[in-house]
Amino acid sequence: MLRATLLAAVLLCLTPAVAQAADVRIYFTKGEQLAYVERDLPAGVEPALRSLLAGPPPGLGTTIPDGIKATVKGTRIDFTPNLEDSAALAQVVYSTATGEDEVTVDGKAYTRADFGPKPYKEPKPPARKVPAPDEPKQVQTRLVTLGYLPSSAVTGTYDYRTMQAVLAFQAWSGLQRDGVVGPKTLAQLKIAGRPLPLDRTSKGRRVEIYRSRGVVLLINNGRVVRAIHTSTGVGGDSPDTGTPPGKWKIYRKELKSWSVPYKTWLPYAAYWVGGWALHGYADVPPQPASHGCARLPMPEAKYVYDFVSIGTPVQVI
Numbered sequence: 001m002l003r004a005t006l007l008a009a010v011l012l013c014l015t016p017a018v019a020q021a022a023d024v025r026i027y028f029t030k031g032e033q034l035a036y037v038e039r040d041l042p043a044g045v046e047p048a049l050r051s052l053l054a055g056p057p058p059g060l061g062t063t064i065p066d067g068i069k070a071t072v073k074g075t076r077i078d079f080t081p082n083l084e085d086s087a088a089l090a091q092v093v094y095s096t097a098t099g100e101d102e103v104t105v106d107g108k109a110y111t112r113a114d115f116g117p118k119p120y121k122e123p124k125p126p127a128r129k130v131p132a133p134d135e136p137k138q139v140q141t142r143l144v145t146l147g148y149l150p151s152s153a154v155t156g157t158y159d160y161r162t163m164q165a166v167l168a169f170q171a172w173s174g175l176q177r178d179g180v181v182g183p184k185t186l187a188q189l190k191i192a193g194r195p196l197p198l199d200r201t202s203k204g205r206r207v208e209i210y211r212s213r214g215v216v217l218l219i220n221n222g223r224v225v226r227a228i229h230t231s232t233g234v235g236g237d238s239p240d241t242g243t244p245p246g247k248w249k250i251y252r253k254e255l256k257s258w259s260v261p262y263k264t265w266l267p268y269a270a271y272w273v274g275g276w277a278l279h280g281y282a283d284v285p286p287q288p289a290s291h292g293c294a295r296l297p298m299p300e301a302k303y304v305y306d307f308v309s310i311g312t313p314v315q316v317i
Contacts, residue, residue, distance in 0.1 A: 023039070026051050026095045027095045033260060048096045063261065065085075075097075075102065078105075079105070083106060086261065100112075123298055137156040142189050147225065150303065160297070172227060215228070226307075231289045235292070239292075251272070253271070268304065275293075276292050280298045280301025
């Protein structure tokens with residue numbers, strides 16, 4: 001009897017361990033940050049990867065291409081075609097490698113540390129220029145009156161900040177957005193009024209983000225304090241690189257916020273929900289170009305950051 005018991009114990013020790021199901025964090029995108037869901041999965045790279053490739057729940061996005069194929073051997077993952085997008089790689093590595101663990105994707109080893117912050121450098125505006133108007137100071141003064149520039153921006157030089165203000169004015173006025181103060185823009189500047197917000201009755205400060213126009217309105221007691229050019233998500237309403245519409249409140253502010261999936265700094269970031277934020281960026285083109293956030297010209301980003309507080313209402317339109 002004793003020998004049988006000992007033999008059973010030895011056999012038990014030699015039996016290969018069966019992977020136990022556990023809560024595994026699977027990472028998707030929410031704006032320009034990662035967000036995870038917990039799923040009851042067996043341990044190992046392959047179950048986590050299969051769960052990731054199955055797609056996100058409602059409200060989250062993914063940057064992994066539809067229809068991509070993958071084979072897994074241990075901690076090695078090979079995609080067909082190769083997975084090259086930084087955000088997609090971040091989703092895979094964060095979902096399949098925990099802590100300091102390493103996973104090999106398409107022949108290259110990664111850990112989560114590969115997506116950590118790099119040294120911060122203040123973004124610089126692009127070098128490209130547009131023709132200056134004959135009287136830059138007059139244009140700047142008029143843009144101040146209409147709320148597109150602060151009075152401190154009247155320099156007499158047609159600089160990047162002024163060009164961005166002109167883009168905002170053109171967008172709000174329904175003109176071609178090229179940053180050039182041509183005859184149509186000059187004529188509209190003479191007759192235009194300060195932009196009117198959608199909500200003119202609310203008390204206190206609020207923000208309205210107009211995606212199709214590419215304009216952010218900063219509002220205080222129903223009056224527009226500033227109108228600022230913006231570029232929102234290329235994905236429209238979708239959580240996959242889009243800027244979904246809705247009403248929220250600022251819940252987090254970071255002077256220097258790091259985007260893990262896109263491996264970039266988001267200076268003066270004010271988050272309204274998940275990973276969607278108002279933040280500074282080097283270039284703010286006259287069309288949607290972000291991964292979901294509302295990009296702001298760097299000269300205006302600090303102004304917006306200082307204007308909002310935790311709890312400031314934000315409406316995306």
